[in-house]
Amino acid sequence: MSTDRPDAPGLTLLVHRPGENPVRWHTGMANVEHRVPIGPATTFNAGSVAKQITAHLVLLAARESLIHLHQPAADLLLRLQLTDVTIADLITHTSGLRDAESLLSLAGMRDLDHYTAADLRTLAYRQRERAVPEGQFLYSNTNYLLLAELLETVHGTALPDLARRRIFDPLGMNATRYQADPRDIVPDAAAAYQPAGDCWRHTQPPVALPGPGTLFTTAGDLNRWLGHLHEQWQQGKSSLPYGGEVDYRSADHQPHLYGPGLYADLRPGHTAVFHYGHEHGFSAATHLTRDGQRVVCLANTTNLAADHAAAAVLRKLDEHPGQGLEELMPLAAAESARRPSKAAEEGREASEGQPHHEIGRFTCDQVPGILRLTRTGNMLHLWRRGSPDHLASAGPITWTGNGYTLTLPRDTVEVENFTLDLDRAPGLTYIRLRPT
Template identity: 30%
Template sequence: MKRLVSLCTVGGAVVAVALTGVAHPQAYATGDDRGQRSAEVLQELVPSPDGPGCAAAVGSKGRVVWEAGRGKADLATGRAITSKTVFDMASNSKQFTADAVLLLAGRNQLALTDPLSDFLDDPPAWTRGVTLGDLMRHTSGIPDYQDLLEAKGIELTDPAGQKEAIAAILASRPEDPPGKRFSYSNSNYLLLAHVVERVTGRPFPTFLQQEFFTPLGLRMTLSPAVDVPGKATSYDEKDGSFLPNSSPWKQYGDGSVHTTPGEFVRWADNYRTGRIGGKQLLAGVTQGAVSVGDVLRQRGIEEGRYGAGILVLPDQSLVHRGDWEGFHSSFKVSPDRNTAVTVVCNVDTPDNFRAANQLMDIWAK
């Protein structure tokens, strides 16, 4: 059994967190063609195994029933993408941040109606009108910190962390009245991670590890801008060539959960069982969800409502996309919460959400 070790902050110190790189057993019987049909979906998504590619997994009631990879995790070494390959799940990490807030709300340590100003040392006046619920549902009107940092001359290739991003956010102000309109902004989730730290006194990566990853037996870690062993290299394609894409930015709350697709579909079973957070957390996932209109249609996501770090589609499916550096992930949970699909790639592959839908059609009952 190969052991992958990544770094995570615990109690302010950097410690090792073990990620066991082991494939899950296939769960379909002889004569069942769903495995072959799924492999064909992945082959259509990644026609050539010689360039960057994708990995995918399907889960049923918390058990991985199919997973595979195709393409190269690292072009320099020729390392292939397999079911053991670790990826940055990018904005699919937001659901953990939202659920962390819901978990604390269930413990009466905060409320979604609390103003952001309650969790800041020297709050600007405008933060009194922004609630935690506004942050969670992207209705705060706060501009994206990436735009704010770049306006200050800080590029994606320059070092920048949580402190710099929060300072830039607090020096700005909402572009729309809070609570009035959905406007996706990574700033919202970075601020929610700060709130969790303020309420609990624990570093946010530690909170996720102790409250979610370890209790659920998930091989996951929150490690912004860390080269996690076994992780794929991400790439941008330009004029037929693939160039590595990485950034030293170290923000969290909005992204940076590292894992495999198989582990991610195992996580999805919490939406069925409520093992962490119980019925109150499950209700909070969709309660108060706001319409996103058609702003995400260009990403292949149909009209829906944004709840707790997740989109709720008209048929009650849960979906989200993640895009950071060259990593692109698609996540979907069936309306009955029994089946989950994750597809993640280390290069921009426009059809990865379509592939997730195809896999859901094959496996959902």
């Protein structure tokens, strides 16, 4: 377990209870190969925690009458084909737009391939209809990628510069910055790792996408942001931050709601807003209660989960209110260890040495590229760029693996089409490609 090994990557935890000074705890290495330990100045990629920053800037633009939250987003994003999607829909993940990064994987992109925000926006603008019914929640990074472009259109400046001027500098978040280009150097940045046998392997791909992610920050700076968010919450008349401006909607993690880059927990005695982030080996979590208690966790390895550590801290604070944080935080961190899934490896071993029966090659008008489908024994294999995903049967016509479900037509000898439902990009219809 990483928390037991000082030479391994690790995490940082911060707890700030109302009326007290913040308490920090660190373990592990920010950079394994150079033996640089994690400390108060270490910056981590906060992943989707950055969405609350983007949402705040959009709400500021609305307050200044630069935009209206219920106007069609296509008024400002002229290439957007879904003309009934509003800016508020983008904020609350009710646009029905599929996650563009998920679509890129179907297009054959590999982990180390370089792609840009422009590549993902191109995939977003190919979409001509909602993937889910109007008003239904579908978590999609595409929404916040488009919000970043919308802000740039309105202000005539890029999101990193806008965030610096309007948020980071005024709040003293001096260590916080977007990595707008993967070649940019971020001072004191941790590297992200995954275990590879008895050693470690880097996980960061050569890509940077301001808006839904690529915000590098420290636990201390996120604590400053949460303090500002708490002030906004207290000044508002709603039971939730910005609740008078954006309606919180039903979300994917019931019974929680989703609002402007924030999940909301409305349980009596537990009213809080929070968000988690998982970004190429990094993970992050922020949690803010109605009375101002703040918990921040940042990690730089795939086998530690910041959201699990934050949840463990909150649970132990409830169970042991009088116990010192210095004792609770290491115990909570130890509970954040992930158990890696072996499903893909098992599927690979099951199909090894068996001949592949060719089913066909297929295309989808929502995604560039061609997918190939084969079968070995009781498994299907979906190929892109020469690499297969191994899918196990989950029913008479459904197959699952690697974060999605494949559904075949019923009662057919030759497969003419199938449907792919990815976690964040459902309802993709693939049609057999015929020789010309």
